[in-house]
Amino acid sequence: MELNKTVGKSISRLEGKLKVTGAAKYAAEYKVDDLLHGYVVSSPVTKGKITKIDTSRAMAIPGVIEVLSHENRPKLAWFDLQYMDMDAPPGTVFKPLYDENILYNGQPIALVVARDFETARYASAQIDFEFEEEIFQTCLEDNxxxxxxxxxxxxxxxxxxxxxxxxxxxxxxxxxxxxxxxxxxxxxxHHNPIELFATTTVYEGKGKLTIYDKTQGTINNQLFVANIFGLRYKNVRVLAPFVGGAFGSGLRPQYQLFLCVMAALHLKQNVRVVLDRKQMFSFSxxxxxxxxxxxxxxxxxxxxxxxxxxxxxxxxxxxxxxxxxxxxxxxxxxxxxxxxxxxxxxxxxxxxxxxxxxxxxxxxxxxxxxxxxxxxxxxxxxxxxxxxxxxxxxxxxxxxxxxxxxxxxxxxxxxxxxxxxxxxxxxxxxxxxxxxxxxxxxxxxxxQFPARVQLMMNSDGLLVVNNATTDIGTGTLTVMTQIAADELGLSLENVDFRYGDSKKPFSMFQGGSAITSSTGVAIVVAARALRKKLLKKAAEMNSSPFKKAGDEDVFFESGNMHLKKDPAVMISLKDIIAFNKGIPIKTTNMGKPHMLKLRxxxxxxxxxxxxxxxxxxxxxxxxxxxxxxxxxxxxxxxxxxxxxxxxxxxxxxxxxxxxxxxxxxxxxxxxxxxxxxxxxxxxxxxxxxxxxxxxxxxxxxxxxxxxxxxxxxxxxxxxxxxxxxxxxxxxxxxxxxxxxxxxxx
The missing domain is CATH 3.30.365.10 (Aldehyde oxidase/xanthine dehydrogenase, molybdopterin binding domain)
Known part of the structure; x- marks a missing residue:
């Protein structure tokens, strides 16, 4: 039976208008009240030790709130423990402001926090450092x-x-x-994505944080922050609905995330840290x-x-x-x-x-x-x-x-x-x-990575799809909407794919050309479960023609469920939800690689x-x-x-x-x-x-x-x-x- 499918069709990006008109907000663009701004001070030394830091000139500038360095940073258990993110290679993860040692040129050695960005940047140049330099090696061919x-x-x-x-x-x-x-x-x-690396941390009090971050993995960064700062996972929310390119540079949590969260918790205030283009070259x-x-x-x-x-x-x-x-x-x-x-x-x-x-x-x-x-x-x-x-x-x-x-x-x-x-x-x-x-x-x-998706059919016939994945500009929002629409026989307008939020069901970071096959497959698996629930509920209705129908006996098209043997026999998904007293019917399911078959x-x-x-x-x-x-x-x-x-x-x-x-x-x-x-x-x-x-x-x-x-x-x-x-x-x-x-x- 020929159904009106959207998969395989060339659909323009659903978020395209938001991006080209400037309505899409990125990590450093969210309006937050009482916001402090952090500016990172980078090491001019390639290898050695910091022997002296004098912040008196910087702290005397009106509007400067704090200068954090290894000498006065908050004490964290993480500094004495090893913690890996999902993409960490073997070794000891870099810890910003850990101690006086300089490991590479451009390493963050202080964070200036002020009431506005320009004051923080100006004050960063007023800190006096003294270094003990050591011999370094940075040339591959020479070593x-x-x-x-x-x-x-x-x-x-x-x-x-x-x-x-x-x-x-x-x-x-x-x-x-x-x-x-x-x-x-x-x-x-170097990666050079257009969006600079930025984090906006909203301090909610009582150990709760809402974080807008430039990242390819909201859950990866949620785990990173919660583990480092000893917070409950549920109290750390990472949001990244729009990402201005990444190409791998956002797979690992970058140091502006750590510094921004540390400052927000230390000062108990909202803080934003944005790295400039030159600082992007200090990693990635x-x-x-x-x-x-x-x-x-x-x-x-x-x-x-x-x-x-x-x-x-x-x-x-x-x-x-x-x-x-x-x-x-x-x-x-x-x-x-x-x-x-x-x-x-x-x-x-x-x-x-x-x-x-x-x-x-x-x-x-x-x-x-x-x-x-x-x-x-x-x-x-x-x-x-x-x-x-x-x-x-x-x-x-x-x-x-x-x-x-x-x-x-x-x-x-x-x-x-x-x-x-x-x-x-x-x-x-x-x-x-x-x-x-x-x-x-x-x-x-x-x-293909494991992914978990929640599908929820509402009383107005809207299918809500929830998953924590990001969209780094690849069209993820659009293709996931297409997949979900076809699975339930809906138009694109009747599907709402909600993503870029660590509070939503699990997704790995978006990388390796894997997300369509990861989140997309999870949508298919969840849709099969949801169709069964919808059929079961339809069969409970008075004089229902679907009482004896099995999964293989029905199909979904244009917001309705039909009998295959007699397509004229149908019921709208809205009516099924109405029969359920208007309570949405939902399911959450995991999609994962078929390891045994594919081995x-x-x-x-x-x-x-x-x-x-x-x-x-x-x-x-x-x-x-x-x-x-x-x-x-x-x-x-x-x-x-x-x-x-x-x-x-x-x-x-x-x-x-x-x-x-x-x-x-x-x-x-x-x-x-x-x-x-x-x-x-x-x-x-x-x-x-x-x-x-x-x-x-x-x-x-x-x-x-x-x-x-x-x-x-x-x-x-x-x-x-x-x-x-x-x-x-x-x-x-x-x-x-x-x-x-x-x-x-």
Whole structure:
């Protein structure tokens, strides 16, 4: 029976008007009475000790209420205990204002609280510090001798170590018919979401707090605050209905949250703390990495050996790692493999997950190495990938629940016009521009986290959906509304999805391209339970035609419940609630991964990116003129919001390949371009024609919706495709990102 469904349709974002008109409120925009403002003082020293703090000049300024530092901060049990948030790597979590020790440049060393922001900021410059500086190390390349394996910890399940070696790699590589050996360097990147990190803490008295925070996980931050400050969970409410971008930087509670809550509890007043753009660079970055690649094949292009060794940065207090070396074998089969990942502890803040952590770094090296191998073999780069295509994840020896990557290759190649490519480097020109074509493969995990959803049908026919998830700009509100509407046969106007609130049923943080498959599946599970309750109540009505009907005998459409065998027999959901004396009928249910069923399979999304570049022959400037990305991500709930996610990721791919890099001065131990003026990101003029294709991929195994995430899969293949296109245009293979024009002159 054809029902009027919204899933699969391109629906504009339901909150779009609120955002473009400025009506949407973010963490630092809520009107709160009697509000104090905190300003963070950052360390100018990279490593050492604070030997003296003189706050007398700052405290003498009218309007200054307090200056908090390690010398006078409130005593907290947390300072003597270890507490991890949901995304904490192994080690000792950073504790702001813990003691006199300076661990990294930009570390918060004091908080000025005043009656207005400008007074707090001015007073921050009137505090006199004295330091005892120590020798520091912040350069990855200068400290490779300190590389070691990472410790295992809480987050290891989501970030497993590389798979063990197979076969006899060294022998196979040494004796291979064709081989490529390269070293890739990736610079530091910082997240730079548009919304600055901010917390507004409303002090309710009696140990109760309402907190507006920039976060990807309201419940994660609720647990963090309650544990640190010894508060009851129910007395801490974290709200984040609108988040102005995050990309991983909001997965962990950032230090402005701790400082803001500490000040509010200490002063028993409402406090707001907003970090400026430069302070955002004191946390939240993708680590620099060096990757040694060794790939080999026979003369026909069949891979015989895969070697991928990674060394990346971490802090001296936590062991941050991300899956990097593991991706080679998940894409391509080879009997002989060697994968390693080591970290180098440095005097920096702990790196953080940044969109497609590990994947975007790894796929650049993997796919450029495959491209280089194709030229040595004189085999088309697309053909080489098809020769080594596998429906089995070779790392785990498990088949994928679905894999329409072949369709991605073929559809994107056709749309792009790959067949028109002259394979010879420097052979294609457009005026004074060298033209290059490049392609690359993408892969990302198809995560699903447990989530709990409450559904409640009201007397006016409104379905209220409650879940604590956030919407960081991905369209979560819209797609969850679509899923719920279809499950109960309602219009979008009759569904109210309420989210971004730690008081609502459980959700993990929004990350890993997982929320549609997590909260969305929970909605489906809860909807099944609610339909049963509605049917049971309808069967109790006098002369009800639904008395003997089972779940399989009814369907829901246009706010009514119908008999399948006779659709004209129906009852409105409003009437069912009216029969229930107007009391809403509700249910709360958990959606979770089917671990037993899925343990036999590998779960992933796939993509193929094709790129055209123009390189000016005189000055070496690179322009990405057009690109096509095809994605296999199961069922697409909303093609419009999904396409937007892929487009955003493709643009980030351009940025990663050609623009983004945070420059560390190793002599000063600080980032030198900690602002949006000198941290380069693309502008409109940098972006050419972009096209997105969604391959038809039906996955009946992965979850109740058949969905996979689309947030990160559009990024992972783009940097390599651009790099490969630059080689095709110029004949120069650049192994460092970002690629600067001077390397192409």
């Amino acid at each position: 490779l001798d300190k590389a070691r394996p990472a410790k295992k910890g809480f987050a290891t399940a989501l970030k497993p170590p590389p798979p063990p070696p197979t076969g006899e790699f060294e022998t196979a590589f040494a004796n291979a018919a064709v081989k490529v050996e390269s070293e890739f360097q990736h610079g530091t990147e 970055h993708r680590p620099p990495a060096i990757q040694k690649m060794r790939f080999a094949s026979d003369m026909n292009g069949r891979l015989t050996a895969l070697g991928h060794e990674v060394v990346a940065e971490t802090s001296n207090f936590e062991d941050y790692t991300e899956p990097t070396a593991s991706w080679s074998h998940r894409l391509y089969p080879a009997p002989n493999t060697l994968f390693k990942h080591k970290i180098v502890p440095l005097d920096v803040y702990t790196p953080m997950d940044m969109r497609a952590p590990g994947g975007s770094t790894a796929l650049h090296a993997i796919e450029c190495t495959m491209d280089e191998l194709s030229y040595k073999l004189k085999i088309d780069p697309l053909e080489l990938r098809l020769i080594n295509y596998s429906d089995v994840d070779q790392a785990s020896k498990k088949p994928y629940t679905s894999k329409a990557l072949r369709e991605c290759y073929l559809q994107a190649a056709e749309k792009f016009g790959w067949k028109d490519r002259n394979p010879e480097p420097r052979s294609m020109k457009r005026g004074n521009k060298l033209v290059g074509y490049g392609m690359a493969t993408g892969i990302w995990d198809a995560y 036999k399979y590998s779960l992933a999304t796939h993509s193929a990116s094709f790129v055209e570049v123009e390189v000016d022959q005189d000055v070496g400037t690179v322009t990405v003129t057009r690109a096509v990305t095809a994605v296999a991500a199961g069922k697409i709930i909303n093609p419009k919001t999904a396409r937007s996610q892929i487009l955003g990721s493709m643009i980030w791919g351009v940025s990663k390949a050609l623009h983004e890099e945070t420059i560390m001065d190793a002599k000063l131990g600080k980032y030198m371009n900690a602002n949006l003026g000198e941290y380069h990101i693309p502008v409109h003029a940098d972006i050419g024609e972009l096209d997105v294709i969604f391959a038809d991929e039906k996955d009946e195994l992965i979850n109740e919706l058949g969905t996979k995430g689309v947030g990160e899969i559009g990024l992972v293949g783009m940097p390599a495709a651009i790099s490969n296109a630059i080689f095709h245009a110029t004949g120069k293979r650049i192994y460092k990102l970002p690629i600067h024009f001077d390397e192409l002159i």
